[in-house]
Amino acid sequence: MLRLTRSAKIGLGAIVGVVLVFMYIPLSLVVLNSFNAARIATWPVTDFSLNWWVVAFTSEPIRAALLNSIVVGLGATALALVLGTLTAFALQRYSFFGKQTVNLLVVLPIALPGIVTGVALSNTYNNILEPIGIQIGYFGMIVAHATFCMVMVFNNVLARLRRMSPNLQEASMDLGAGLWQTFKLITFPQFRTAFVAGGLLAFALSFDEVVVTIFTAPPGVDTLPLWIMNQMARPNEASVVNVVATVIILASFIPVYVSQRLSRAEEED
C-alpha cells in the first residue's frame, strides 16, 4: 500500500470534501425545494408545505410519464439482455469472418452522440418504414433505447466470459450434463452477476435518456425526462419538478445498492 505523508492526507481529504459538497449541495437543494410552498425554487426557503407532493402524486401526466419510462426501460433492458448476452457468447466463443467488425459495430452506439442516433432512427421510422405501411410507434422508442443499452450488457458479460475457464463447460458435459443442464447449472451461475449488473446499467441508461427519446417518442407520449424538460420550460410549475426529482434520487439508491452488493459477492468468490 502506498504510504502518504500527513500533509498529503489532509490535502487529498480536502479535495474529496470539496468534490462531495459540490455534488451533493445541489441535490439537497432539490430535496429541500420540494417542500417549498412557493411556485418556483427560492432561497432561502421561507414557507414549507407538502402541497407540491400532493400535486405530484395526483397528477395524471406524471403517472403516465413514469409508466412510459418504466415500460420503455424494461422493454429496452429485456432486448439488451437477450441480444447483448448472445452477442457476447458469439464473439467470445467462436471465431468467424468479420468478428472484429461485428465487435466494433456492436459497441459503437454507446459512443455515438444521442442526437445522431435520434436523427437516424427518426428518419428511418418516418421516411422509410411509415411510407411502406409499418407504424413502429411506441416499439420504435424501445428499439432505439435498446441499441445503446445492449452495449452495457454486452461489455459486462463479455468481460466475465473472458475470465471464465472454457474447461468448466467441457467438465460439465464430461460428467454427463447436456447442453441445457450445463448452461443452467454451470455457465449461467458463472456470469449471473455480470448479467444483472449489465441489466441495471441498461435500465438506468434508458430511464434518463432524453435526446434519443425526443426523436423517437410517438406524438403525445412523454417519458419522465421528457415531462421534466417540458415543465422546466414553464417556470411556474418548477416546484413540482423538485418532487419528482426527489423521488428519483431516492429510487436511485436501489440500483447503486444492488450493484455494490453484487461486486462485493464477486470479490468473495
Place this chain on the structure above:
Amino acid sequence: MPQSGRALLEAASAASPTPKGVSLHSVTKVFGDVVAVAELNLEVHAGEFFSMLGPSGSGKTTVLRMIAGFEDATSGSIELDGVDVTRMAPFDRNVNTVFQDYALFPHLTIAENVGYGLRVRRMGKSETAERVERALQQVRLAHTADRLPHQLSGGQRQRIALARALILQPSVLLLDEPLGALDKQLREEMQVELKQIQREVGITFIFVTHDQEEALTLSDRIAVFNNGCIEQVGTPNEVYEFPQTAFVAGFLGISNLIAPAHASVITGIDKLISVRPERVRLADAASAVAADETSVLGTVYETVYTGPATRYIIETAAGLRLTAERHNDHHPTAAAAFGRGDAVRAIWKTDHVSIVP
C-alpha cells in the same frame, strides 16, 4: 515392439478375454491446415495405466480430447469397450476427464462438485450423498465437503477432480497433465497416490504428460508421441532400454546417440547406436578393458554435479561427445574422480548398447 513385450501383452489379454479398453483406428485430426494427429492406431487395454508421452504440440492432448469427445476426429474411428463412439457427444461416453486446471466449478461446494455427475443423472438425494461421502473418503478429503474450491490447496483440488470423475465409475479415466501445476514434492506424493487409486478401482487410466520420469514411474505402458504420430509403444523398460527411434532415445532421459560413422569406428557396427550414461563408466586412459567391453579414449570436457550422481561429458579425438554418469557413492568429502581436461577411457559392456533401427 520387441518380442518380449508382445509375449507379455498376449499373456495379459489371455488373462482377461473381454474385448474392453480403447482402440483408435487410423485417427486423423486436422486444425485448419495443421495436421495435429496423423493416421494414428492405438490399443489401450482394460485396466492398464497407459501414458501418452511427448513434447507439447505432439498431438497427445488432442488424442485425449478426441477420446473424451471434446474434439471430432477428422477421419478414422474410436472404439470404447468395443462400441464405436467416434461421433458421440461427451455426455454419452462412459469416459471421464481430470483436467489440467482441474476445472472445479467455483460456485459449487466440494460435495456439490463431486456429486455433479450424479445430480445431472437425477440420482436420489440420499444415494448421492452416500456416494459423495464415500468418494471423498477415498481421497481423504471428507472434511472439506462444505468448502468452496478456492479454499482448497492445489493438491487437494487435484484429488477432488479425481473423486468427481471416479464417482461415475467410468470405464476409462482420462488425465490431462493432472500433476503439472503441483510443485515437485507434492507431485511425487500424488504419483504414488494415483497409482494406488488406479490399482484399487481397476479402471483404465489414460495419462497425458510431457514428463518422461512421471511416465516411467506410473505407467504399465507408454506411447511416445512426436509430430502427431506415435514413435513407439511399450512398457517403461522397453521404451527406455530399447528405443526404436532416435527421438525416443533422446526424449526419455539422456542418451549417448552415436552416429553410424562414429559407431563403425568404435564398435564395428555401422548403425545408429544408443548407450545410456549410467551404463558408461570412466577409467584412467591406461586401464585395461575386458573382452566383453567396448571403450573409447577421450578427455573430460565438462563435469556436472547433480547430487546423487555426477555426469562427465567427454570428448573423443574424433569430436564425439559422450556422457557418463557416476553414482556419488564415494565418501562425501572425497574429491571428484576426474576433473576437466583429464585423459580418460569411457567403457561400456558391449551388449549394453541398443541399436536404433
